[in-house]
Amino acid sequence: MTDLQEPRRRALLPFLDLKRHGNRSHVTCFYKCGNACDSAIPNQSDNPTFADVVQTAFSRRNMLKAAGAGALIVAAGPLAPAAANERGPSGRPGGSTRGGALTFRPVEQNTLDELVTAQGYRYSVVMRWGDPVVAGAPEFDIARQTPEAQAKQFGYNCDYIGLLPLDDKDREALLVVNHEYTNEQLMFSGVATESSPTTPQQKRIAMMAHGISVVEVRRHGNTGEWRPVRNGRRNRRITADTPMEFTGPAAGSEYLRTKADPRGRTVLGTLNNCAGGQTPWGTTLHGEENFNQYFGPAAGPVADPERRLARYGISTSAAAGRRWHEVDPRFDVAAEPNEVNRFGWVVEVDPYDPTSRPKKRTAMGRFKHEGADVRIAEDGRVVAYSGDDERFDYIYKFVSKKKFRRGHDRASRAHNLTLLDEGDLYVAQFTGDSAAEIDGTGTLPSDGEFDGTGRWIPLVKNGASMVPGRKVDWVLTFTRLAADELSARGPEWAPTKMDRPEDIQVNPVNGRVYAALTNNTNRGVGTNPAADEANPRSRNRHGHIVEWKETAGAAGERFSWRIFLVAGDPSDPSTYFAGFDKTKVSAISCPDNVEFDPAGNLWISTDGSPSNLPGSNDGLYAVPTEGRERGQVKRFLTVPFGAECSGPLITRDARSVFVAVQHPGETDGSTVDAPSSTWPDRRRVNPFPRPSVAVAYRQDGGRVGS
Numbered sequence: 001m002t003d004l005q006e007p008r009r010r011a012l013l014p015f016l017d018l019k020r021h022g023n024r025s026h027v028t029c030f031y032k033c034g035n036a037c038d039s040a041i042p043n044q045s046d047n048p049t050f051a052d053v054v055q056t057a058f059s060r061r062n063m064l065k066a067a068g069a070g071a072l073i074v075a076a077g078p079l080a081p082a083a084a085n086e087r088g089p090s091g092r093p094g095g096s097t098r099g100g101a102l103t104f105r106p107v108e109q110n111t112l113d114e115l116v117t118a119q120g121y122r123y124s125v126v127m128r129w130g131d132p133v134v135a136g137a138p139e140f141d142i143a144r145q146t147p148e149a150q151a152k153q154f155g156y157n158c159d160y161i162g163l164l165p166l167d168d169k170d171r172e173a174l175l176v177v178n179h180e181y182t183n184e185q186l187m188f189s190g191v192a193t194e195s196s197p198t199t200p201q202q203k204r205i206a207m208m209a210h211g212i213s214v215v216e217v218r219r220h221g222n223t224g225e226w227r228p229v230r231n232g233r234r235n236r237r238i239t240a241d242t243p244m245e246f247t248g249p250a251a252g253s254e255y256l257r258t259k260a261d262p263r264g265r266t267v268l269g270t271l272n273n274c275a276g277g278q279t280p281w282g283t284t285l286h287g288e289e290n291f292n293q294y295f296g297p298a299a300g301p302v303a304d305p306e307r308r309l310a311r312y313g314i315s316t317s318a319a320a321g322r323r324w325h326e327v328d329p330r331f332d333v334a335a336e337p338n339e340v341n342r343f344g345w346v347v348e349v350d351p352y353d354p355t356s357r358p359k360k361r362t363a364m365g366r367f368k369h370e371g372a373d374v375r376i377a378e379d380g381r382v383v384a385y386s387g388d389d390e391r392f393d394y395i396y397k398f399v400s401k402k403k404f405r406r407g408h409d410r411a412s413r414a415h416n417l418t419l420l421d422e423g424d425l426y427v428a429q430f431t432g433d434s435a436a437e438i439d440g441t442g443t444l445p446s447d448g449e450f451d452g453t454g455r456w457i458p459l460v461k462n463g464a465s466m467v468p469g470r471k472v473d474w475v476l477t478f479t480r481l482a483a484d485e486l487s488a489r490g491p492e493w494a495p496t497k498m499d500r501p502e503d504i505q506v507n508p509v510n511g512r513v514y515a516a517l518t519n520n521t522n523r524g525v526g527t528n529p530a531a532d533e534a535n536p537r538s539r540n541r542h543g544h545i546v547e548w549k550e551t552a553g554a555a556g557e558r559f560s561w562r563i564f565l566v567a568g569d570p571s572d573p574s575t576y577f578a579g580f581d582k583t584k585v586s587a588i589s590c591p592d593n594v595e596f597d598p599a600g601n602l603w604i605s606t607d608g609s610p611s612n613l614p615g616s617n618d619g620l621y622a623v624p625t626e627g628r629e630r631g632q633v634k635r636f637l638t639v640p641f642g643a644e645c646s647g648p649l650i651t652r653d654a655r656s657v658f659v660a661v662q663h664p665g666e667t668d669g670s671t672v673d674a675p676s677s678t679w680p681d682r683r684r685v686n687p688f689p690r691p692s693v694a695v696a697y698r699q700d701g702g703r704v705g706s
Helices: 026-033 050-059 061-066 200-209 410-416 472-477 479-489
Strands: 121-128 158-165 172-179 211-219 226-228 236-238 243-247 266-268 273-278 284-288 346-349 359-361 373-376 381-387 391-393 395-403 423-432 451-461 501-506 513-517 544-550 558-566 591-596 602-606 619-623 634-638 644-650 657-662 692-698
Touching: 121 172, 121 211, 121 226, 158 273, 158 284, 158 692, 172 226, 172 273, 211 346, 273 373, 273 501, 373 501, 381 501, 381 513, 423 479, 451 472, 451 479, 472 479, 501 591, 513 591, 544 591, 591 644, 602 644, 619 644, 634 657
Parallel strands: 158 644, 243 359
Antiparallel strands: 121 692, 158 172, 158 657, 172 211, 211 226, 211 236, 243 266, 273 284, 284 346, 346 359, 373 381, 381 395, 395 423, 423 451, 451 558, 501 513, 513 544, 544 558, 591 602, 602 619, 619 634, 644 657, 657 692
16 A cells, blocks of 8 residues: 555445446536436437347348358357467467466555555556646646646546557657546636536636647656656647547548538547557557537527437537537537537547647547457458447447558558558447346356357448448448447347447457446336346446457457456345356446456456445456456555546556546535545645546566566
């Protein structure tokens, strides 16, 4: 444990089953996602149920078998252990996690206002909100903020973390960080509640606090600690006003054209960047998630005949709570109806070139991207997975048309920078093998696992739309609606409604894919979809993790899957830890971001442990995916009071774990003037919290975890 500086202590109690916005505080729900849980569920499609898909699959088995590779395969075998020669996305041989045993002692549940690490570890803060990033940035002064200063300083609410090497010895690198959203109550004095008005100046500051930061960092001595390089020549801030380009099939589409950009090819800024990914060609990917909350009509309702707005959770009756249209009319959907369509994409950034223009890759579809994780398929094509973070929404896969070129020459990199411009887009369908036994209680079926097979249903393939009556640019711009409409072709074309799909990562050792499903308290409630084998628990407050293996190659259309983890208090009979003894695991709730260490252990950061009430702060957990300890979840660190643990990132040498400490002190009633957290600065006069990136490392300089 680190030295605690006047920590805020709370009683330690088990998870409480109180009705509120999932496990979040109300203020977090307002600023993070625009109170999505208080709105109607955007997915109102009448997709066939899980059971209907299974029944149809069996009744049409012979017909589908004759249909070829595109058919639903129901006879595929279960998910088998990785073969010794199976290769992960990096090309490294697969196999066991021998030598990667997790030997640290788990951190106890706590509500301290401190980042608490496992014994034998320490941490340091790398970058704080407001720290200077680019040359000319002033030192941060919360009482004297300006948009111009914030555009040069580290942004607010850090999330995704990327680390790109600047040398071959892992001593210098580029730290790339998303800034998801702002909380004006914790940024400006006098903003007492979510409904308190903010000034035009404060709105502009908030816009500049969104986006992405690129910061040169350097390892400190021979430790796992990293420190920023002041005024690094590649340092950069990307904000809500940074010019970006559309690429791919929807670029120039009628749906992306605005008065300011009649060609539909240039957009200002990126918003609500949540998770992301790092490519083998040295770029980073950033998912635009809850972009809907920034838009709405300034006055009066607007028509929405195709539900293009409602399907994305965008208000048709009133301006968003942030009221950014008061300083920039493009956020008024009545005045500029297509501007909202210019957000919800995957943004690719080249951190090595601070003069490069970020690209919004339309071939990857538009929805609430949690992130985009990339692997190289056996045939050389690029595969990217992305979850749509919404109740009852879908999991997607993109497969590039062109193949990745290995090598570090200029021509290869120029080619690879175009890989995400063309390709096939799929949506996932999960089919269980014990559908009749799923009752919503989380009870395992008689075969001992929640598992089955799956199909990647094409939305766009070989440059053509697979949605009847829809053109490619429509499918890519309104991807949610396009996925809904697939079921018109029959139950076997219906994608599976999931419990808030978030981060998705590929295990570098066994090649399997792991997806975090954060929660869905609406599952099985009223007329909402009932529990199914891929989402086996009604009122799923604590979430789960599913793993799958691509059975026809990474670029193929079939997979086999099983649930790896059903989160919650281990004493709850509905929880499941890959079959491991539940008396020996740490309680975990609301898995959000996932990461792997070089040994193939899964690291999970959480978003929603009940930190605003007695219980436990959010944290970072580690769990083996193979061997006798498979499923033994252990809490590695916890973040300060009111914070969410985001990131995370483990360095190639496994000597450092970066985490993004997002929204410390974001509890109901907490403000700059009366904060519930003072981390990390511990100011004695006018204290306030600052979202920050921290790095944890072993005191003896060894590999983390083991």
